[in-house]
Amino acid sequence: MSLKPLGDKVVIKVKDEEVKTVGGIVLPGSAQEKPQQGTVIAVGSGEIVDGKKVPLDVKVDDQVIYSKYSGSEIKIDGEEYLIIRQADILAIVE
Template sequence: MSLKPLGDKVVIKVKEEEVTTSSGIVLPGSAQEKPQQGTVVAVGSGEIVDGKKVPLDVKEGDEVIYSKYAGSEVKVGEEEFLILKQSDILAIVE
């Protein structure tokens, strides 16, 4: 099964990071704040602006930074993804 976002939606694989505290304790991703960086795995067909379809600015494979509490979390099999609007993406990491 795969996800195909509609319109101006984007599917992101959230970047999971383990952090080690100064005392050497490893914090798993679940014990940290919600990450704000991930990889675009699928994009919608485009946004409707003034009756015309405009392609999205991001593409599959882009590393992006997005708004902290944006989108909806979705689990497909064992993998977790985030579906959000392109407008919730703040920057492409180059």
């Protein structure tokens, strides 16, 4: 299955980080804070500005940092994805 976001939407594969305490205990996902970094896997066709379509600034495979509680979480084949607006992306990690 593939996802094709619409307009100014971006699909991000959420970065899965295993968190270990100083004592070596691995924390389950439910005890961790939400990650705010991921990889762009699909981008929409662009944003409409003043009646014209403007392409998005991010592209597939970009590593990005996004707002903490933005977008809609979805799970496909056990993988966690996030669909967000480009405006919710704070930075591209280079």
